[in-house]
Structure formats: C-alpha cells, structure tokens
Amino acid sequence: MPGAKERNTTRRSRSWLIVAIGLVAVFLALPWLVRALLWRWEQSPVLRGRQLAAAQGCFTCHLPDGGTEIPNPGSRWGTVPRFRAGNAMMYASNRDEVEQFIRFGAPRVWLDDSAARARLASQPLRMPAYGDRLSDQQIADLVAYATAAEGVDLPAGDPADAERIAAGRSLARARGCTSCHGVEGSGGLPNPGSLGGFIPGFRGRNFRDLVRDRAEFDEWVRTGTSSRLAKNPLVRMFWRRQTIAMPAYREALEDQELDQLWAWITAVRTESPAP
Ligand code: HEC
Ligand code: HEC
Structure with missing residues (x-):
C-alpha cells in the first residue's frame, strides 16, 4: 500500500503532465489558430460569394477549362458568358437582374416574354435556378461576387x-x-x-x-x-x-x-x- 506522501507526489506529477500536454497542444495548434483568425478577418461578401460559386459549380459553365466560352447554339448570344469578360451587360443591366439570373435562371423580362421562353427551352445549356437551393444570404453573396467579377457597377x-x-x-x-x-x-x-x-x-x-x-x-x-x-x-x-x-x-x-x-x-x- 503506497503511503499518503507517495500518493500526493503521483497526483502532483500527474497534474504537471496534464499542464505540459496542454501547453504542447496549444503550441502545436497555434499556427492553425493564427490562420483561422486571419482567414476570418479576410472575409467579405465577395470572397464568400467566390467560394460559394466554386462549391456550387458555377465555374464549370462560367470559367470553363481552356478559357474560351462554351458554345450554346440558339441562346441569346450564342455562348455561355464567361465571368470577368466584362460582358455581363449583354445579359443583365443591373444588380437586380444579376440576382434574377441566379434565383430564377433568367431575368424577369425574359421569363415574361414568350419568345424568350421558347429560346430558353431550345438552347442546350441553361442557367440553373438557385433560388430554392440557397438561402437569401447565400444568394446575396453570389450577387456580390458576380457583380464584382463582371464590374456591373462601381x-x-x-x-x-x-x-x-x-x-x-x-x-x-x-x-x-x-x-x-x-x-x-x-x-x-x-x-x-x-x-x-x-x-x-x-x-x-x-x-x-x-x-x-x-x-x-x-x-x-x-x-x-x-x-x-x-x-x-x-x-x-x-x-x-x-x-x-x-x-x-x-x-x-x-x-x-x-x-x-x-x-x-x-x-x-x-x-x-x-x-
Ligand atoms: C504575383 C502576385 C501579386 C501581384 C501581381 C500583385 N501583388 Fe500585391 N501582394 C502580393 C503578395 C503575396 C503580398 C504580400 C502580403 C504579405 O506579405 O503579407 C502583396 C501585398 C500587397 C499590399 C499590402 C498588403 C495587402 O493587404 O494587400 C498591397 C497594398 C498590394 N500588394 C497592392 C498591389 C497592387 C496595387 C498591385 C498591382 C499594381 C499588386 N499588389 C500586384 C502579391 C501580388
Ligand atoms: C449549366 C451551366 C451553368 C451553371 C452551372 C451556372 N450558370 Fe449562370 N448562366 C448560364 C448560361 C447559359 C447563362 C446565359 C443565359 C442564357 O443564355 O440563357 C448564364 C447567365 C448567368 C448570369 C447573367 C449573365 C452574366 O454573365 O452576368 C449570371 C450572373 C450567372 N449566370 C451566375 C451564375 C452563378 C452565380 C452560378 C452558380 C451559383 C451559375 N451562374 C451557374 C449557365 C450556367
């Protein structure tokens, strides 16, 4: 049977061990913590929107491999618009219309027009409607990204x-x-x-x-x-x-x-x- 003194020593060395392990853990986690903090500080709607656009597959159509626009015969301008090409204005004249593209897959003026609806139905590639898949906050971030990428407004x-x-x-x-x-x-x-x-x-x-x-x-x-x-x-x-x-x-x-x-x-x- 260990004496009372011995038991105390064991307990004390055990608590030191826990403190030491704790310190090592903090030290090892430090770079990760610094990165997480700096990353948090970097955030803005445009950056969140860009990451979400990557995760939602927007770049598959809008920034295709090889850099040229994907042909889309029968569509309004014959191709899928490339982000950053500065050609958003051919599709959307303001922030609201960019939002409508993302929510409904086309702006209201197209959806309200039977000729435009027929054209949309005939073209091979269509902009998916994200309105039911994403939250309002997510849509707002995508609009912030898309308008920034295409320079829709200053x-x-x-x-x-x-x-x-x-x-x-x-x-x-x-x-x-x-x-x-x-x-x-x-x-x-x-x-x-x-x-x-x-x-x-x-x-x-x-x-x-x-x-x-x-x-x-x-x-x-x-x-x-x-x-x-x-x-x-x-x-x-x-x-x-x-x-x-x-x-x-x-x-x-x-x-x-x-x-x-x-x-x-x-x-x-x-x-x-x-x-
Ligand atoms: C090849 C990539 C590259 C290009 C091109 C570039 N930068 Fe930078 N820039 C960097 C990097 C990397 C840093 C370093 C940040 C650090 O050391 O923490 C930096 C730092 C900076 C900073 C200070 C840090 C900050 O918060 O942004 C400013 C301001 C800046 N760059 C402005 C510009 C401007 C203006 C141009 C165009 C004329 C430009 N950079 C082009 C890579 C680049
Ligand atoms: C399946 C391919 C496809 C995917 C995926 C896709 N789009 Fe589109 N998008 C299109 C097409 C095609 C058009 C052009 C409209 C037309 O001709 O019918 C378009 C038009 C747009 C427009 C208006 C034109 C412009 O360049 O500003 C915006 C904004 C847009 N898309 C944003 C997005 C965002 C954000 C995502 C991801 C959340 C996305 N798209 C995913 C095919 C796609």
Missing part, C-alpha cells in the same frame, strides 16, 4: 471620385493586381508558406494591419515590401517562406496611376467595411 465610393475609381479598377485588372489580390480586391487566393496561407486582399481587416496609410501603400507597390513590417523577424521569416511575393513595380506605374489605384481601393473598402 464600388459605392465618393461619387465625385467616380472617374478615378473606374480608372483604378481597370488598371488593377490590366496590371494583374486582381489576379493575385482577388476579384475586386477580395483576397483569399492561396499562398503556401505565408503566415495566413493566402494573399491578402484590399477589403478585409488584414489590409488595415498591413497598410496604414497612403504612404505605406505607395511603398508596397513601388518596393514590394513594407519597412515597418520588415522590422518584425517573424514577418521576415514568413516572407522568406512564402511562395508568391508582392512584385516591386518601381517606376512601372506612374504617380497618377497610384492615385487611381488608391481611389479604387478606398471605394472598395467603403463598400465592405472591415468587421
């Missing part, structure tokens, strides 16, 4: 600045900013080895931590880095490990172009305020 920024915002948006596409930073700066595209595991966009909360003001934005775009963040050894470690890095555009962009990009980013941020 982000709701300062109306007096509309020209610069529009110029900034086309520039961001033409220069490839949005291929890395996501549709309309929605972020979240993979970047293995980086702290969050993804490329941050311009909408979520992470942007606020990475870019404090216009001067820091200019520094990122011209040099591909931030001297403030470079002071942190942990940040530098992840910069070395990450697969994709921010390019240094140096003089490849003019001051006026940086003004336009900044105007667009400011508008995008007004539209999706950080949580």
Whole structure:
C-alpha cells in the first residue's frame, strides 16, 4: 500500500503532465489558430460569394477549362458568358437582374416574354435556378461576387471620385493586381508558406494591419515590401517562406496611376467595411 506522501507526489506529477500536454497542444495548434483568425478577418461578401460559386459549380459553365466560352447554339448570344469578360451587360443591366439570373435562371423580362421562353427551352445549356437551393444570404453573396467579377457597377465610393475609381479598377485588372489580390480586391487566393496561407486582399481587416496609410501603400507597390513590417523577424521569416511575393513595380506605374489605384481601393473598402 503506497503511503499518503507517495500518493500526493503521483497526483502532483500527474497534474504537471496534464499542464505540459496542454501547453504542447496549444503550441502545436497555434499556427492553425493564427490562420483561422486571419482567414476570418479576410472575409467579405465577395470572397464568400467566390467560394460559394466554386462549391456550387458555377465555374464549370462560367470559367470553363481552356478559357474560351462554351458554345450554346440558339441562346441569346450564342455562348455561355464567361465571368470577368466584362460582358455581363449583354445579359443583365443591373444588380437586380444579376440576382434574377441566379434565383430564377433568367431575368424577369425574359421569363415574361414568350419568345424568350421558347429560346430558353431550345438552347442546350441553361442557367440553373438557385433560388430554392440557397438561402437569401447565400444568394446575396453570389450577387456580390458576380457583380464584382463582371464590374456591373462601381464600388459605392465618393461619387465625385467616380472617374478615378473606374480608372483604378481597370488598371488593377490590366496590371494583374486582381489576379493575385482577388476579384475586386477580395483576397483569399492561396499562398503556401505565408503566415495566413493566402494573399491578402484590399477589403478585409488584414489590409488595415498591413497598410496604414497612403504612404505605406505607395511603398508596397513601388518596393514590394513594407519597412515597418520588415522590422518584425517573424514577418521576415514568413516572407522568406512564402511562395508568391508582392512584385516591386518601381517606376512601372506612374504617380497618377497610384492615385487611381488608391481611389479604387478606398471605394472598395467603403463598400465592405472591415468587421
Ligand atoms: C449549366 C451551366 C451553368 C451553371 C452551372 C451556372 N450558370 Fe449562370 N448562366 C448560364 C448560361 C447559359 C447563362 C446565359 C443565359 C442564357 O443564355 O440563357 C448564364 C447567365 C448567368 C448570369 C447573367 C449573365 C452574366 O454573365 O452576368 C449570371 C450572373 C450567372 N449566370 C451566375 C451564375 C452563378 C452565380 C452560378 C452558380 C451559383 C451559375 N451562374 C451557374 C449557365 C450556367
Ligand atoms: C504575383 C502576385 C501579386 C501581384 C501581381 C500583385 N501583388 Fe500585391 N501582394 C502580393 C503578395 C503575396 C503580398 C504580400 C502580403 C504579405 O506579405 O503579407 C502583396 C501585398 C500587397 C499590399 C499590402 C498588403 C495587402 O493587404 O494587400 C498591397 C497594398 C498590394 N500588394 C497592392 C498591389 C497592387 C496595387 C498591385 C498591382 C499594381 C499588386 N499588389 C500586384 C502579391 C501580388
């Protein structure tokens, strides 16, 4: 029979063991927790909509393999429209009609017109109606994504600045900013080895931590880095490990172009305020 003293020692070493296992578990889970938090901060309706579009199979028809539009003989324009081609206006003239496409598979004006209904019935490919499959919140996210991807309307920024915002948006596409930073700066595209595991966009909360003001934005775009963040050894470690890095555009962009990009980013941020 063990004495009272011995029993106490066993109990004490057992509780130490539990504390030690707990600490190791927290330490091992830390990278995962950091990623989960950064991912949460990155969220916006456009990013949620993009993920949902991938999960719902929208890209099967709208971003087909090989990059050319799928022929759809007999349909209104002869093909399935490709997202980002800027041709949404041939189908939907505003946000409401985009929503009607997603809910009903066609806008009301088509469904109310017998010739259009006959055409829809004859074409091989039809836009499925998602209205009964998805919640209102999910539909709203898909509308946010689709309108952003196709540039149906400008982000709701300062109306007096509309020209610069529009110029900034086309520039961001033409220069490839949005291929890395996501549709309309929605972020979240993979970047293995980086702290969050993804490329941050311009909408979520992470942007606020990475870019404090216009001067820091200019520094990122011209040099591909931030001297403030470079002071942190942990940040530098992840910069070395990450697969994709921010390019240094140096003089490849003019001051006026940086003004336009900044105007667009400011508008995008007004539209999706950080949580
Ligand atoms: C089976 C193929 C198919 C799938 C899957 C599909 N669509 Fe479509 N979609 C079409 C076709 C075809 C049209 C063009 C309308 C026509 O000609 O009848 C269209 C039109 C649209 C339009 C209006 C035109 C435009 O480019 O803005 C939107 C918006 C749209 N789809 C969004 C979506 C979303 C969001 C999803 C996923 C939730 C989706 N589609 C899934 C075939 C598809
Ligand atoms: C090859 C992909 C790529 C391209 C193209 C690219 N970036 Fe980046 N960008 C990155 C990566 C990766 C980071 C790093 C984020 C980090 O280190 O945490 C970054 C960081 C940034 C940041 C600061 C972080 C944040 O929240 O976004 C800004 C601002 C930025 N880029 C703007 C631009 C602009 C404007 C353009 C186009 C002129 C552009 N980027 C083009 C990959 C890219």
